[in-house]
Amino acid sequence: MNRGCGEKEIGRSASFEDEVSPAPGLEFSTPLLNAAGSLGFSLPGRGAVDPDRLGAFFTNPVSLAPRRPAENRCLVPFPGGFLLHTGLPNPGFRSVLRAHAFRWARMGMPVIVHLIASQPEELARMVRRLEGLEGVSGIEVGLHPEISPDQAARFYQAARGELAVIASLPPDRVVDLGPALQRAGAGLVSLAAPRGALPGPEGRLIHGRLYGPALLPGALQAVAAAAGLGLRVIGSGGVYAGQDGREMLSAGACAVQVDAAWWKGFEIEDW
Amino acid sequence: MNRGCGEKEIGRSASFEDEVSPAPGLEFSTPLLNAAGSLGFSLPGRGAVDPDRLGAFFTNPVSLAPRRPAENRCLVPFPGGFLLHTGLPNPGFRSVLRAHAFRWARMGMPVIVHLIASQPEELARMVRRLEGLEGVSGIEVGLHPEISPDQAARFYQAARGELAVIASLPPDRVVDLGPALQRAGAGLVSLAAPRGALPGPEGRLIHGRLYGPALLPGALQAVAAAAGLGLRVIGSGGVYAGQDGREMLSAGACAVQVDAAWWKGFEIEDW
Amino acid sequence: MGRSMGKITGVWEENGELAARIQCPAPGVPAPGQYVLASDPADRAAALPYRLFPTAIERDGFSAGPGLPRAWLPGSVLALNGPLGRGFALPEAARRAAFACLDGSPARLRPAITTAISRGCAAILFSGGLEGALDRWPNALEVAPLESLPEALGWADALALAASPGGLAGLRSLLGWGAGKRLPFPAQVLVDVPLPCGGMAECGACAVRARRGYRYACRDGPVFDLDELEW
Amino acid sequence: MGRSMGKITGVWEENGELAARIQCPAPGVPAPGQYVLASDPADRAAALPYRLFPTAIERDGFSAGPGLPRAWLPGSVLALNGPLGRGFALPEAARRAAFACLDGSPARLRPAITTAISRGCAAILFSGGLEGALDRWPNALEVAPLESLPEALGWADALALAASPGGLAGLRSLLGWGAGKRLPFPAQVLVDVPLPCGGMAECGACAVRARRGYRYACRDGPVFDLDELEW
Ligand SMILES: Cc1cc2nc3c(=O)[nH]c(=O)nc-3n(C[C@H](O)[C@H](O)[C@H](O)COP(=O)(O)OP(=O)(O)OC[C@H]3O[C@@H](n4cnc5c(N)ncnc54)[C@H](O)[C@@H]3O)c2cc1C
Ligand SMILES: Cc1cc2nc3c(=O)[nH]c(=O)nc-3n(C[C@H](O)[C@H](O)[C@H](O)COP(=O)(O)OP(=O)(O)OC[C@H]3O[C@@H](n4cnc5c(N)ncnc54)[C@H](O)[C@@H]3O)c2cc1C
Ligand SMILES: Cc1cc2nc3c(=O)[nH]c(=O)nc-3n(C[C@H](O)[C@H](O)[C@H](O)COP(=O)(O)O)c2cc1C
Ligand SMILES: Cc1cc2nc3c(=O)[nH]c(=O)nc-3n(C[C@H](O)[C@H](O)[C@H](O)COP(=O)(O)O)c2cc1C
Numbered sequence A, B: 001m002n003r004g005c006g007e008k009e010i011g012r013s014a015s016f017e018d019e020v021s022p023a024p025g026l027e028f029s030t031p032l033l034n035a036a037g038s039l040g041f042s043l044p045g046r047g048a049v050d051p052d053r054l055g056a057f058f059t060n061p062v063s064l065a066p067r068r069p070a071e072n073r074c075l076v077p078f079p080g081g082f083l084l085h086t087g088l089p090n091p092g093f094r095s096v097l098r099a100h101a102f103r104w105a106r107m108g109m110p111v112i113v114h115l116i117a118s119q120p121e122e123l124a125r126m127v128r129r130l131e132g133l134e135g136v137s138g139i140e141v142g143l144h145p146e147i148s149p150d151q152a153a154r155f156y157q158a159a160r161g162e163l164a165v166i167a168s169l170p171p172d173r174v175v176d177l178g179p180a181l182q183r184a185g186a187g188l189v190s191l192a193a194p195r196g197a198l199p200g201p202e203g204r205l206i207h208g209r210l211y212g213p214a215l216l217p218g219a220l221q222a223v224a225a226a227a228g229l230g231l232r233v234i235g236s237g238g239v240y241a242g243q244d245g246r247e248m249l250s251a252g253a254c255a256v257q258v259d260a261a262w263w264k265g266f267e268i269e270d271w
Numbered sequence C, D: 001m002g003r004s005m006g007k008i009t010g011v012w013e014e015n016g017e018l019a020a021r022i023q024c025p026a027p028g029v030p031a032p033g034q035y036v037l038a039s040d041p042a043d044r045a046a047a048l049p050y051r052l053f054p055t056a057i058e059r060d061g062f063s064a065g066p067g068l069p070r071a072w073l074p075g076s077v078l079a080l081n082g083p084l085g086r087g088f089a090l091p092e093a094a095r096r097a098a099f100a101c102l103d104g105s106p107a108r109l110r111p112a113i114t115t116a117i118s119r120g121c122a123a124i125l126f127s128g129g130l131e132g133a134l135d136r137w138p139n140a141l142e143v144a145p146l147e148s149l150p151e152a153l154g155w156a157d158a159l160a161l162a163a164s165p166g167g168l169a170g171l172r173s174l175l176g177w178g179a180g181k182r183l184p185f186p187a188q189v190l191v192d193v194p195l196p197c198g199g200m201a202e203c204g205a206c207a208v209r210a211r212r213g214y215r216y217a218c219r220d221g222p223v224f225d226l227d228e229l230e231w
């Protein structure tokens, strides 16, 4: 099992005091990160999150063309969590760059842009444009939930270039996508929010992303599975307290993304 | 999407008043079932569960050799659920038959014996012995969480014979095991409890099965995925109320297994 | 204001659900139609903060609910984020204000009603019913059934609504008001959508269809000028 | 008895956690060392029933806790399953009973202590501390630190323990008692393990290592003769 991100740390898990180097060219001053979609396109104002305590900033998902909110968007609570279906609305790659690139350059920490694309070519176009950009250290590639191992490898290859690439895996696909990504050269993955389904307000079944403390056991299992394959893995899912993050590091993660817990008022000071 | 079990019901979901015929030779008087491991090897006494309202009885997992409780067995609660690691202790196939076969013969509903085996040959031995047994209508084959699609097909083939065979899939393996099982001739699957990991009482990470209402969204997603492949699927996971079961039928399940909710005092009358 | 700590100083039942009074620093008190996100740090199982709309406003706190978690007891400490969003801004000159609750609890309109009445404005609330004790509502408030809302078109010089997107979609047919036609007076609507991130993430869960594209209720609302939206 | 409905008639704090008195039909009242599984039907988020050991026993109910869910308020109705398992059966002839709580709350031993004292038996409780108000314990009870438990070997004619499997594993070294050697008097132990299914499923979560194989605490225990177990 690979239990650290940097070469120095093989054999012991990272702690929240450590600097970690999960991939060539990528340095996190601490393994505490945010998950894509949890803190917007650049850091929100009002001091909600102390930027000095965050190892890197992950942007909201960005697509080449603008995406409107899904017609049947909704939030459905369940014991220990909630299902969120939004359709990942975003103003599109050019608008996001126009509004946020100057902030990324001044953020004082590595910025990882989360990209979603329907085709590898679309992904490649966005990546090439980001390579020149000040402040941007890497990209996280959102892989859609039903992607085939071959397709996943093609997406990864399209993204490779000057920037560090993090493949964001659906957590239930670690076992079948992981080896294909490794063969394509990927060493670093993160875990997307797992998907689930619940009846929406109108009674029809809505599929969406799952968040909340109930997701922690599944996330720890997925982290252990990815680390067991020899991947470096950024864990996420159900991390609502410092202790949860430390468990994830012990399970083999090299860093930890906090997601919806920021909205509840997750305090970096607790760690 | 295949939305019913019997031929008559294609195109609408089953309701709890329906009789369902999920496979040739198998008839459930109602789609309400228990999950293997939830009500013992034969029905417990004390009238905890009204046998007239159950469509079939699924036994606890049975292995050829006796299995002792795992050394590090434990129960770890989390918000909305709990992790259970027991090692599936059971007195072994011969002892189970000695103690329970006469009860199965008098149970007044189809009995499905849940079998776990390390090798297809082991499974075949147990199945051949069950084929003659009064009251036993089918077997549910537990597939271990990391099985390969080829192995899964071999287990299925080893089980085929006179009895109806239900392949019990890890819910996160529906997409990659489902097609292999279909090619092997399997038309009917059930969903095992998903696996997760949490630190145990001594702080070490324990892997185990997950139960509780927090599991419902993942289970509905897995049911929809299996039905989408054209499989007949017996849903389970997080069903704690009649409404949860009805959602599962709407999502495409032909029947529903209730698991740990029985322990909390799940009432058939609520349905 | 941003983050502060609040304290529950009283709880009661309204229609069988929990309502509470929350004490907090003055800058944390929401204006009518604004909201506050609140979490109980002791509640480890909660995945999201609760969205609180004020139902009564004081200098050092506010009331919220019904519908709050049962575990919120007097003395509980809450982590608060707010006030957030844009509240009601009825015209100062309004003299006859109509309020209408198209669905959900009318209690969210109470602070706006109290403000209007205290400015000497006449107020009618069109609503399926009044929740909670009658003595929580101003004596001067007139209450009318929702079906009679069309009568407000001739009487009122301002309108304040509370509605889910679905409720809002039924407004024209309720009023018998032709498609695209504007109301004869200023109207605002508090739109009832989930507000999980309060704008922190631009998550999009609160998106409301507007005349041009979408607006996010957490930041651009939850109170909108009716004509901004598609209705 | 099986299933019945109970009602919470009082709650209080012990060591900062909730304890409660539960009213139920007489056949539902557990004997010392037995247990009851209880669920609050209103608590949809609960995945399992709560395992209740009586800490005080009355004709029409019993007390349990500390450690109960905060949402259990006076008036709450509970679905009960019990009494379940085997409780304490100290020899009628015992005159000097030692009780020892190796870990966890000693409150689980209280009903057995009360019974012994009411039979005219002298009782010493060896425990890290007494939880809750002292007035909940019989006046006649003597309390001694756990470290002095070896002294009981010379004094007592019966022993009742409460321990987790880990605590039990430390008993011989605590007593300085050689491997395989039996105690000079009858001894029983209430073993503290999870009891999720209460025997309904033979789930195995409650398995306790015995001299020969395993015993299931939900059905064969939770109170065992010490010599039945590996210790
Ligand atoms: C699990 C899942 C994974 C998907 N992955 C991809 C992907 O990788 N790439 C891609 O291009 N598209 C994907 N889709 C489809 C994508 O979600 C929809 O096309 C998109 O949400 C439609 O948005 P809309 O606003 O145009 O339509 P909507 O009005 O939101 O929906 C149109 C119709 O589609 C159905 N629908 C859409 N989304 C959902 C949902 N989340 N749950 C239940 N029903 C829904 C509804 O029945 C609705 O009637 C996926 C859908 C699901 C359910
Ligand atoms: C996800 C998973 C799936 C497995 N699937 C199979 C299978 O299909 N077939 C098979 O033959 N074996 C499988 N195993 C291994 C099996 O669980 C162990 O062999 C069994 O539990 C050992 O029981 P024991 O009482 O002999 O050992 P234990 O004393 O319980 O454990 C021995 C050691 O193994 C580790 N261990 C065992 N089980 C777990 C667990 N659940 N979580 C964390 N650590 C554990 C512990 O570190 C411990 O030190 C699987 C294990 C895991 C974690
Ligand atoms: C790489 C990728 C590409 C996607 N492409 C589309 C798309 O073209 N159209 C679409 O509607 N959704 C697309 N999705 C979004 C997913 O279907 C799904 O909507 C997303 O995970 C957002 O979750 P939610 O809709 O449950 O909020 C894509 C997702 C990913 C990760
Ligand atoms: C087909 C099958 C075979 C298994 N064989 C073994 C085995 O040989 N040894 C073992 O320790 N566990 C075996 N397991 C059990 C699993 O590893 C795991 O322990 C089981 O799912 C019980 O879950 P739990 O241990 O978390 O309670 C098997 C499970 C299945 C489904």
Ligand code: FES
Pocket (backbone or CB within 6 Å): C194, C195, C196, C197, C198, C199, C200, C201, C202, C203, C204, C205, C206, C207, C216, C217, C218, C219
């Ligand atoms: S609540 Fe998340 S963007 Fe409005």
Ligand code: FES
Pocket (backbone or CB within 6 Å): D194, D195, D196, D197, D198, D199, D200, D201, D202, D203, D204, D205, D206, D207, D216, D217, D218, D219
């Ligand atoms: S509690 Fe399940 S077998 Fe004892």
